[in-house]
Amino acid sequence: MLEDPSYAEIVRWGDEGDSFVVLECEKFTKTILPKHFKHSNFASFVRQLNKYDFHKVRQNNEENGQSPYGQNAWEFKHPEFRANSKESLDNIRRKAPAPRKPTQAHDDSVPTQQIDLLNQQIVAQQQQIQHLSDRYAQMSVDHQLMLQEVMRVQKTVVNHENVIHQLVNYLVSMDSRQKRDGKSGPFQAQAGSNLSPSQAPPMDDGVSTPLQQASKLLSDMNAEIQFNLVGVDSMGEPPKTGGVVSTPTLETAPRNRVAPPPTAPAANPALVYPKMNGEMEPVVYPVGATNGIDPMYSEHVNNVPYTIPPKQEMDDRRQFHDNRKKSTNVDPGWVRSPRILLVEDDATCRQIGGKFLYSFSCEIDTALDGLEAVNKVQDGSKYDLILMDIIMPNLDGVSACHLIRQFDRTPIIAMTSNIRSDDIQLYFQHGMDDVLPKPFTRKSLLDMLEKHLVHLKVVSQGMEPPQPATPATMAGQSSAAQSVAVKDDGSPSQSPAAAMSAWQSPNQFQTMAVPPNLQQVQGQYVSANPAATAYTMDHNGVQYPAPPAVALGAAGPGTARAQPRRHISDISNGADNPNLAKRQRMYAPPPQAIVGSMQTTRTN
Amino acid sequence: MAPTETTKAKEEPAKTTKPRTLADMADSIDLATFDQILEMDEEGEHDFSQGIVYGFFEQAENTFTQMEIALKETNLGELSSLGHFLKGSSATIGLTKVKDACEKIQHYGAGKDETGNNDEPDLEVTLDKIKKTLETAKRDYKEVEASLREYFGDAAEPASSS
Numbered sequence: 001m002l003e004d005p006s007y008a009e010i011v012r013w014g015d016e017g018d019s020f021v022v023l024e025c026e027k028f029t030k031t032i033l034p035k036h037f038k039h040s041n042f043a044s045f046v047r048q049l050n051k052y053d054f055h056k057v058r059q060n061n062e063e064n065g066q067s068p069y070g071q072n073a074w075e076f077k078h079p080e081f082r083a084n085s086k087e088s089l090d091n092i093r094r095k096a097p098a099p100r101k102p103t104q105a106h107d108d109s110v111p112t113q114q115i116d117l118l119n120q121q122i123v124a125q126q127q128q129i130q131h132l133s134d135r136y137a138q139m140s141v142d143h144q145l146m147l148q149e150v151m152r153v154q155k156t157v158v159n160h161e162n163v164i165h166q167l168v169n170y171l172v173s174m175d176s177r178q179k180r181d182g183k184s185g186p187f188q189a190q191a192g193s194n195l196s197p198s199q200a201p202p203m204d205d206g207v208s209t210p211l212q213q214a215s216k217l218l219s220d221m222n223a224e225i226q227f228n229l230v231g232v233d234s235m236g237e238p239p240k241t242g243g244v245v246s247t248p249t250l251e252t253a254p255r256n257r258v259a260p261p262p263t264a265p266a267a268n269p270a271l272v273y274p275k276m277n278g279e280m281e282p283v284v285y286p287v288g289a290t291n292g293i294d295p296m297y298s299e300h301v302n303n304v305p306y307t308i309p310p311k312q313e314m315d316d317r318r319q320f321h322d323n324r325k326k327s328t329n330v331d332p333g334w335v336r337s338p339r340i341l342l343v344e345d346d347a348t349c350r351q352i353g354g355k356f357l358y359s360f361s362c363e364i365d366t367a368l369d370g371l372e373a374v375n376k377v378q379d380g381s382k383y384d385l386i387l388m389d390i391i392m393p394n395l396d397g398v399s400a401c402h403l404i405r406q407f408d409r410t411p412i413i414a415m416t417s418n419i420r421s422d423d424i425q426l427y428f429q430h431g432m433d434d435v436l437p438k439p440f441t442r443k444s445l446l447d448m449l450e451k452h453l454v455h456l457k458v459v460s461q462g463m464e465p466p467q468p469a470t471p472a473t474m475a476g477q478s479s480a481a482q483s484v485a486v487k488d489d490g491s492p493s494q495s496p497a498a499a500m501s502a503w504q505s506p507n508q509f510q511t512m513a514v515p516p517n518l519q520q521v522q523g524q525y526v527s528a529n530p531a532a533t534a535y536t537m538d539h540n541g542v543q544y545p546a547p548p549a550v551a552l553g554a555a556g557p558g559t560a561r562a563q564p565r566r567h568i569s570d571i572s573n574g575a576d577n578p579n580l581a582k583r584q585r586m587y588a589p590p591p592q593a594i595v596g597s598m599q600t601t602r603t604n
Numbered sequence: 605m606a607p608t609e610t611t612k613a614k615e616e617p618a619k620t621t622k623p624r625t626l627a628d629m630a631d632s633i634d635l636a637t638f639d640q641i642l643e644m645d646e647e648g649e650h651d652f653s654q655g656i657v658y659g660f661f662e663q664a665e666n667t668f669t670q671m672e673i674a675l676k677e678t679n680l681g682e683l684s685s686l687g688h689f690l691k692g693s694s695a696t697i698g699l700t701k702v703k704d705a706c707e708k709i710q711h712y713g714a715g716k717d718e719t720g721n722n723d724e725p726d727l728e729v730t731l732d733k734i735k736k737t738l739e740t741a742k743r744d745y746k747e748v749e750a751s752l753r754e755y756f757g758d759a760a761e762p763a764s765s766s
Contacts, residue, residue, distance in 0.1 A: 348660045348693035355644045355652060391688055417692060439695035439703075442640045 019077035046074070054078045162363065166336055169361070334456045338384040338449065339363045343373040343400065344415065345392040349438070353387065353415075356442050360449060369393050370400025377404050385452055387436065390416040390427070398430045405431035411452045415440060632748045637698030654756045660693055661749055664702070668742055671709065675734060678727070683734055684713025690741075699748050705741030709734055 010027045013020055022028045022042075029042040037045065046056070054076040340362045344350040350366055357364045365381065367373035369392040377383070386404070390397040401412050414427040417438040424435050436448050450457060641653045667690045674682040687710030694702040711720035712734045724730050 346663075346689060346693045346696075348656060348663060349696045351656050351659065352641060352644075352696050355656075356640075359644060389692075391685070417688075417695065438692055439637060439698070441637065442643075 018079075019075050022074040022076070025074065046076075049076050052078070162337065334361055334453070336456065337361050337363045338453050338456050339365065339382065340449075341365045341367060341373060341376060341381070341383040341386045341410075343367045343370065343386065343392070343397065344389045345369050346389070349389070349415075353440070353445070356445050357449075359442075360446055362449070370395030370397055370403075373400050374403045377408050377410065383410050384456060385449065386410050386412040387415050388412050388432070390414055390418060390423075398426060398432075401427070401432050402430040413448055413452065632699065632701040632744060632751070634698035634700050637696070641697065650756055657697060657752050657756065660697055660699075661752075663693055664690060664745055664749075668738070668745070671738055675731070675738065678731060680713045680715065680727075680730065680734075682713070684710050687711075687713055699745070701744035702741055702748065705737050705744060708737045709741065712737065 010024045010032060011020060011022045025042055029045075033039065033042065033045055037048075049056075055078070056074060056076055340357050342350060342353050342357065342364055344353060344366070345368055350368075354364050354366060365376065365383065367376055370388070371394045373386065373388065374395065377386070388397040388401055392400075395403075397414060397416070401414075404410070404412065411433040412431065413434045413436050414424075414432045415436045415438055416423070416427075419435060419437045427435055433452065434448060436444060440448075641656060642650070645652050667686050671683060671686050674680075674686060687706045687708070691703050691706035691710055694706060707720075708718045711718055712724070712730050714720070715724055715730065716722060717724050718733070718737075724733075
């Protein structure tokens with residue numbers, strides 16, 4: 001077109017061949033444009049040129065002031081648009097769209113990139129969500145674990161509290177025991193010196209302060225009681241002294257003679273003291289022990305031809321009981337508080353039973369029916385004893401016991417008023433260990449506890465006391481008895497030693513209680529005393545029971561075993577005290593089984 | 605286990621201001637049993653025993669009501685178990701009369717005679733006996749309830765049981 005000379009007037013190559021010039025805009029628009037374009041609009045043409053990267057050469061015009069091609073001339077220039085080089089036109093074409101295509105591609109790529117980006121973001125977010133949910137799951141698991149841990153910690157804390165509680169109780173009772181030890185100490189010292197003089201000196205040192213304490217306590221005593229004590233002392237003294245005098249170890253007799261007097265007053269005040277403070281729960285334990293001892297002592301005294309002392313003793317005791325009548329909490333001397341599960345649907349029975357158990361220093365858990373009881377045991381609660389009512393809603397006691405027996409051997413005691421023999425047979429068939437007839441009393445309940453929780457009893461060591469003490473007192477007593485008239489129980493053939501061994505075997509005591517080992521025992525005694533351990537306490541308590549124990553043993557096996565029970569009876573029912581025979585009758589039944597075993601051992 | 609002179613003597617000083625003594629109730633209350641509940645009280649008050657006894661009042665009145673319903677429905681099994689239930693708690697407190705009556709109801713409800721040893725085949729006889737025994741039980745209960753309320757110091761309270 002540009003080379004067509006006919007149009008030279010209108011449009012032609014520029015002078016330098018690198019541009020083209022539209023000389024006559026009007027003519028170009030009207031004649032040439034329609035031939036090549038669908039329109040005849042010069043402006044559109046220029047726009048097209050611009051799109052193809054043709055540029056109007058304008059600078060020249062402005063710089064020169066005049067276009068070399070005339071006023072209306074439009075010169076367009078393109079780097080590739082040259083005269084006589086048609087091949088370069090391809091470049092122009094491509095070049096024109098080229099810039100556009102890349103941009104278009106760019107436009108397209110932006111969205112895809114964005115989509116990719118979005119996709120990536122979505123994926124990333126999904127991952128994040130996944131991650132979060134994972135973490136959430138992890139957290140909830142952790143949370144569960146923490147909760148469990150907290151629960152466990154809570155349990156532990158509760159247990160610790162219990163332990164602390166027990167410890168405090170124990171310490172307080174220890175304290176009171178210590179005081180008593182201090183009082184009976186002198187006697188120990190003397191006894192120890194009898195057999196092992198080497199032990200005596202340290203003993204005396206240890207005792208001196210407790211003695212002072214004792215005297216201090218004495219001064220606090222009620223005057224009336226003190227009076228009684230004096231009476232008792234003077235009365236009780238003679239038999240003792242007599243016995244000691246005739247002890248085989250005669251060469252030490254002088255010393256012994258001195259010993260008893262201090263012992264009697266010292267120990268008796270000790271008995272009184274706790275009673276005076278009957279309200280203090282921990283102190284009660286000693287009371288129980290001594291109470292159990294006292295009656296026997298009186299019995300023993302009865303066997304000795306001194307008639308007046310026993311009476312005094314009785315009066316004294318009655319007074320004690322009066323004093324402590326209201327003291328409710330009797331510590332039967334557990335090593336630790338027994339955990340008892342009380343299964344009872346009747347609120348009244350549950351409350352009273354719980355209160356009684358509480359007064360025996362037990363930890364109580366309750367269940368309202370057999371189902372709850374089974375669940376509690378199944379959930380891992382550990383009990384030392386289960387008291388089970390029989391007739392209950394949901395699940396009766398026999399069935400509950402049967403179920404519990406599938407996985408647990410905790411002693412279960414049926415509490416029921418249905419105690420016909422076939423009923424009882426049924427209970428035992430389903431794994432019950434014992435039957436506590438309803439309505440139970442405080443005593444029957446405590447008897448049951450002691451029977452089945454012997455392993456928790458400090459008193460099981462408390463029974464030990466008779467042995468160590470027995471040899472000493474027994475020797476004296478027997479000789480005294482022989483010299484006087486021999487006990488009236490009619491079984492003098494039984495030597496003290498035999499009685500002692502009988503005591504010993506049923507209680508699984510070490511052989512140290514046997515007379516030949518007496519020295520050793522006393523040694524232990526002495527060394528333990530200053531430390532004021534629980535054992536010494538019992539030993540001291542025993543000292544008095546010892547003589548009675550011997551007497552009882554001689555009297556008959558049944559009564560012998562009844563001794564520990566008697567502690568209870570004294571504790572729970574002072575009124576019965578004066579009537580020893582009566583009490584004995586009452587308590588004989590429960591220990592029967594044990595008595596039987598004792599009998600067998602005795603016959604050995 | 606029988607009540608002794610000493611225990612009774614012990615109780616009196618604790619309630620000198622009360623017109624009644626436990627000894628007056630000895631015919632309907634087993635003092636030994638009741639005493640051991642009183643012994644659980646702290647010195648000088650009766651919080652625990654009173655709580656137990658008043659709790660029992662509630663229990664007894666509910667049980668009597670249920671017994672009457674069961675009687676109307678001639679639900680002997682229910683009567684027997686209600687009798688057993690109240691027997692247990694009354695015995696635990698030592699309310700011997702109430703306990704005895706409840707025991708009879710338990711036996712009657714089980715289709716036995718009052719000793720529980722022999723069968724009582726006649727339903728009418730059984731229901732009649734239960735009805736009478738229930739009346740006795742309620743009368744005995746009211747009596748002992750009044751005594752106990754008096755003992756615990758709120759004499760002016762007539763039981764609200766029907």
